[in-house]
Structures are given as C-alpha cells and as structure tokens.
Amino acid sequence: MIDTLRKVFSKISDLLGVEWAPLDIPMSRRLQTLGATAWICLALFGEALAIYLFIKLVYSDYWWLAILYGYWMLNDIEICNKGGRTFEFARNWSWWRYFCDYFPITLVKTADLDPSKNYLFACYPHGIFSSGAYGSFATNGANFPKLFPGMSAHLIVLGGHFLVPFFRDLILALGLCSSSQESILYLLDPKRYQGNCVAIMVGGAAEALDSHPGKYKIILSRRKGFIRVAMKSGASLVPVFSFGETDVFRPIDNPENGILRRIQEKVRVWTGISPMFPLGRGVFQYSFGVVPIRTPVTTVVGEPMEVKKNLEPTSEEIDAVHAEFSKRLTELFEREKSKYLKNHEGIHLVIT
Ligand SMILES: *[C@@H]1O[C@H](CO)[C@@H](O)[C@H](O)[C@H]1NC(C)=O
Numbered sequence: 359m360i361d362t363l364r365k366v367f368s369k370i371s372d373l374l375g376v377e378w379a380p381l382d383i384p385m386s387r388r389l390q391t392l393g394a395t396a397w398i399c400l401a402l403f404g405e406a407l408a409i410y411l412f413i414k415l416v417y418s419d420y421w422w423l424a425i426l427y428g429y430w431m432l433n434d435i436e437i438c439n440k441g442g443r444t445f446e447f448a449r450n451w452s453w454w455r456y457f458c459d460y461f462p463i464t465l466v467k468t469a470d471l472d473p474s475k476n477y478l479f480a481c482y483p484h485g486i487f488s489s490g491a492y493g494s495f496a497t498n499g500a501n502f503p504k505l506f507p508g509m510s511a512h513l514i515v516l517g518g519h520f521l522v523p524f525f526r527d528l529i530l531a532l533g534l535c536s537s538s539q540e541s542i543l544y545l546l547d548p549k550r551y552q553g554n555c556v557a558i559m560v561g562g563a564a565e566a567l568d569s570h571p572g573k574y575k576i577i578l579s580r581r582k583g584f585i586r587v588a589m590k591s592g593a594s595l596v597p598v599f600s601f602g603e604t605d606v607f608r609p610i611d612n613p614e615n616g617i618l619r620r621i622q623e624k625v626r627v628w629t630g631i632s633p634m635f636p637l638g639r640g641v642f643q644y645s646f647g648v649v650p651i652r653t654p655v656t657t658v659v660g661e662p663m664e665v666k667k668n669l670e671p672t673s674e675e676i677d678a679v680h681a682e683f684s685k686r687l688t689e690l691f692e693r694e695k696s697k698y699l700k701n702h703e704g705i706h707l708v709i710t
Pocket residue numbers: 446447450498503504
C-alpha cells in the first residue's frame with residue numbers, strides 16, 4: 359500500500375517536474391533553510407505585515423499604544439538621515455548566522471581598513487535582493503567585526519523603508535540608513551564618526567532587472583552621485599563585488615524592449631521599487647518557490663581608493679574619479695573572478 363502510494367507520488371512529482379528535498383537532512387541545514395526562508399519573507403512581506411499589524415493595533419483596545427508609537431515615530435523620523443540607530447545585538451542574532459551559512463555568504467577582505475577613517479563601499483551587483491551585501495554589511499553573520507575590527511557597517515537603502523512602523527525599528531537596529539545625500543554625508547563626516555563603512559548598492563533597483571544567473575551586467579556609467587559624495591566627504595572609495603549574487607534567483611526572462619521589462623521599468627520609475635518575481639526553490643522541494651537557491655555568494659572588499667576632499671567638484675573632476683573607480687572595479691572583478699566563479703573564462707563584467 360505504502361509502496362503504491364510512494365510510486366504514485368513520485369509519478370506525479372516527475373510529471374510536474376518537482377524535485378523533493380531528501381528527508382534525512384541534518385538539523386543545521388534545516389535551520390539554514392529556515393533562516394533563508396524567514397529572510398526572503400521579511401524582504402517580500404515584512405513591510406506589508408508591519409503596516410497590517412499597526413492598523414490592527416489602531417483598531418484594538420490598545421489603540422493608545424499605536425498613538426504613542428506614532429507620536430514617537432514622527433519625532434524620530436529624521437534618524438535615518440542622522441546616522442541611524444544600530445544595536446549590535448540584533449546584528450549578532452543566530453538567524454543571520456544560519457542565513458549566511460545557507461548559501462554560504464562569505465565576506466573576503468583584500469586590504470586592511472583604517473579604523474580612524476570612513477569609507478564609502480560601492481557595492482555591485484545589486485542582484486535581486488542583494489543577499490551578499492545584506493549578510494555582509496547589515497548583519498554580523500559573515501563576520502564583519504572579525505574581519506574589520508573597529509569598523510561599523512551601514513547598509514544604505516531607500517528612505518521610504520524608514521516610514522514603515524515597526525519594520526523601521528528592525529532595519530535601524532541592523533545599522534541601515536537612508537540613501538539621501540544628507541544621510542550619507544552625515545555618516546562619512548570625519549568630525550562625527552571614525553571607522554564607518556557606508557555600503558551603497560550603486561546600481562540600485564534598476565540593476566536588479568538585469569540580474570540573471572551567470573551574468574554580470576551593472577549600471578555604473580551614468581551613476582555619478584556616489585562619486586560626488588565621496589569627494590565632498592573625502593572618504594575613500596572601496597569597490598565591493600559579490601560574486602555569485604546573480605545566481606541566487608532565476609528570474610523570468612525580461613529582455614529589454616519586451617513587454618514585461620517595459621512594465622517593470624514603469625513601476626520602478628513610479629515607486630522606486632523594481633517588481634520582480636524571485637524564482638528560487640521551495641522549503642521542501644527544489645523546483646518552485648521564492649526561497650533563494652543554495653549557491654555560494656562571495657562578497658569581496660577591494661582596496662580603498664583615496665579621494666581628495668573637494669567640497670565643490672567640477673564635472674571634469676567627478677569624471678576623472680569616476681573613470682579611476684570604474685577601472686579599479688573592473689580590475690577587482692577580473693582579478694578575483696577565477697576564485698569564486700565556475701566557468702569564469704566566459705564571464706565578463708558588462709558596464710552600462
Ligand atoms: C556581537 O558579536 C561580536 C563578535 O562577533 C562581539 O564582539 C560583540 O560583543 C557582540 N555584541 C553584542 C551586543 O552581542
């Protein structure tokens with residue numbers, strides 16, 4: 359009886375093309391899958407859930423708590439532009455350790471950083487959800503404090519995320535700050551901070567639309583704002599590259615000029631968020647779902663490039679620094695790719 363059932367079940371699975379995870383998986387791997395699943399749920403639904411909970415609270419007997427919280431949040435609204443509010447203990451949660459070990463996400467340094475200075479980490483590629491940059495710079499799960507003693511990491515995200523009640527408290531605790539120029543200059547100000555590493559995904563949501571397995575097509579030629587910010591603050595620019603980031607999901611094909619791509623671009627221009635269909639695997643099977651694929655992501659922090667402080671850089675001066683940075687990022691990619699990418703001979707960095 360059981361045998362027949364098993365046969366029928368495997369027939370159906372074959373028909374649907376579902377590949378099930380084995381049952382005898384060690385506990386540590388199960389916890390890793392749980393960590394990665396919880397993370398993608400947080401990224402996809404966390405904000406909607408937080409807003410739902412807040413509304414629930416407003417209409418409950420504890421409505422006064424919602425009022426108190428709302429009042430406090432309004433008074434606190436600028437914090438995302440003023441250095442944020444990191445709680446190391448939240449960055450240390452074992453959730454992040456399991457999350458990083460799932461892929462695994464590995465943080466690699468190629469040069470020591472000086473804890474008396476601030477650095478602007480220009481990170482590529484965005485991928486679908488920037489899992490490498492998240493694990494490396496928004497959590498201690500990839501050993502940031504051990505690799506860069508005396509430094510504090512701040513991952514930069516769109517300011518809108520800090521308007522969501524409850525959700526904002528979590529991301530603030532993880533050291534995240536807003537992407538406004540004011541916010542980044544604040545974090546890099548040597549009079550206020552020393553040892554800050556401010557990590558920005560330069561390509562942003564626009565680059566996410568170009569994330570496809572084994573491809574490294576990035577947006578850099580028209581991105582100059584981060585160069586201006588580095589020059590204004592005098593912080594060194596650090597090229598950072600996450601090898602394997604584009605393998606974490608298999609998004610639907612969206613060729614440029616195709617109808618899907620045009621819709622995605624429209625939504626992105628309107629909302630700042632790229633609508634994406636992060637196809638990975640499921641919790642118990644490997645064929646469908648939004649759980650990221652278990653594939654290594656290596657975030658390599660390159661050598662810092664000194665930038666001369668210049669409060670009013672001309673566009674020629676910006677272009678010169680931009681050209682030098684582009685050269686260094688390409689060198690980092692070409693030098694390191696053989697260590698972290700399979701079939702690396704055929705993989706090149708495409709800069710648009
Ligand atoms: C977080 O972990 C680091 C080591 O990775 C440790 O030095 C630090 O004390 C921890 N901080 C907290 C608040 O748990």
